[in-house]
Amino acid sequence: MSYELLQQLINGLLIGFMYALIAIGLTLIWGVMNIVNFAHGDFLMVGMFTSFWLFTLYGIDPIVSIPICFLILFIVGWGIYRFIVSKVMKGPMLAQVVVTFGVSIFVANLAVYFWTPDFRLLPPTILQGTWNIGNLDLSVPKTVSAFGSIITTILVYLFLKKTRTGKAILATEMDREAALLMGINTERINSLSFGIGLALVGVAGAFLSTYYYIYPQVGSQFGTLAFCIVALGGFGSIGGAFIAGILVGLVQTLGGFFFDPSYKYAIVFAIYLITMWIRPQGLLGW
Amino acid sequence: MRRFTTRQVIPGVAVLIVLLIFPLIVQATFPIHVMILVFLFGMLGIGWNIMGGYAGMFSFGQAAFFGLGAYTSSYLSMTFGINPWIGLLAGGLVAAVVAAAIGYPCSSLRGHYFAIASIAFAEIVRVIFNNWKMVGAAEGLSLPMHQESFTNFVFNSSKLPYYYIALVFLLISLIVCYFVATSKMGYYFRAIKESHDVAEVLGVDVVRYRLIAIMISAFMSAVAGTFYAQYILYIDPESVMLLAISVQIVLISMLGGAGSVMGPVIGAAVLIPLAEYTRTMLGYKGTGVDMLIYGFLIMLISMYQPAGVWGLFSRIGRKTR
8 A cells, every 4th residue: 555655656756747847848938928838738749749750760769859859849939939929929918828729729730630640659669668666666768757857957947047048038037128128139038938948848748758648639638737837836937837747746646546547637627726726826926 | 878870780680680581591401500509609709708808807618617507407407307498597507606616716816827727627627527427427418309399498300499599599698798898897897807906996896796707607608508408419528518619719709809799799600600611621531621720710810810800890990980
């Protein structure tokens, strides 16, 4: 029993780190330009498929294709901001909410069009098997992905805190007008943040492709959770998103363990709603 | 209250007459089915518009209320033999009570936070109904075939009664929306939409009026849900509670023009036939082409015509005057 519980805790933690990585990209976009990217989950799907096809067609292992996913999704994100999102930035708020729903439906169905709605699974790659520690099983792809997610998060954090561009992003997030007055090109920061946000979800996709089913609608489930994680963590807060991601991973697996697995998402959403009631600004928001 | 000008009355009456004789001229079932869906989604759009377009609460969870209405009346009718017309009111009340229960704790949420909370709420409701054995879980509910009659709210031989009932429902919703919009309450709603804090400072009981808006909206959506259940005679969580339905309701309102009485109806009249006909023409292979067009359209509207068709009309109207 206690081993089982410990196993569930570990599983929750491992998936939680993935959620955190997905949510950090989302929170960066949300914080910098006050846009909720409802297509975020669909770009996770794009990352997963990129990794899948790189492996299937060229035999490139998902671990190797992580930087490729990063780059491709960065360019996609930059383009999406330039040609679509920037057009609604000055529009009514409803348009800002709805436009990314349009992107979401478009991207998901583009994948259906090209690759059919079938479920796919990568054959075992470099990351395979399980490590056994005592009675506990640690799936290799899940564990490596979780560590990869932690490393990526640290890199993002260092980039934001230590580099000039990163500081410019944080400054824009704090006060757009002031940043503009300090000579920061906020339009460029927006494109950059959108690019980085999608690049991060691309990395998450590459990791996730090593052990999760790959299909065009995979994004909707992860996306919905990611919105909750971001709002739970607090608007634009990287640390908040990280903590909330782990929390949601734990709640989901423990909820499934103690109650009924089919209710696990409902429990996550319920906890989210309760938190919003008590702390509308999120855990680490202000 | 503002009086109607002849410029507004004549086109309105003309459209109504056309709608009344439309099913008598067009005998094919598919166009009538599409029109019924237009009325249904027009009504759902009006429901959304009251809380979203007027009071500024962008709900992406309307499918939950729609589903609650459909499930309440169907369950009451199947288990206790309660007449669907009473079930319709019961469904509306259940949805309104649930809306109040969820709306109250959410009363400090605005903008994106409200939108995400509404998605979370609707997902909870969907997951519950997907697993709740009492209401058929994922298998849903199949309504038994009752004797065809108005009192039973069942018509097997023809779609015509459904057409007219849906039209009447739509007209009632329009009238309710018109009265809400032009009443003092409507001004409160718009004040809250413009600025929560300013409205509060001016003495508007923000929490109370937000709740009223949510409850009216939930009631209307639930009534539409009962109609849907009686029309299709089969419901399951996938067909009445999906996020895609909630999104479609928002799009309809935005496409037509959020915050105007006629907006959602115009939106439904444009979007539903487009969606239904592209689906029958392109969607049968399951290639997703119809949804591709749909997604592309949403992007175009948000980028270039976010005020909707109604906004376009009123802009042209102002220029010609």
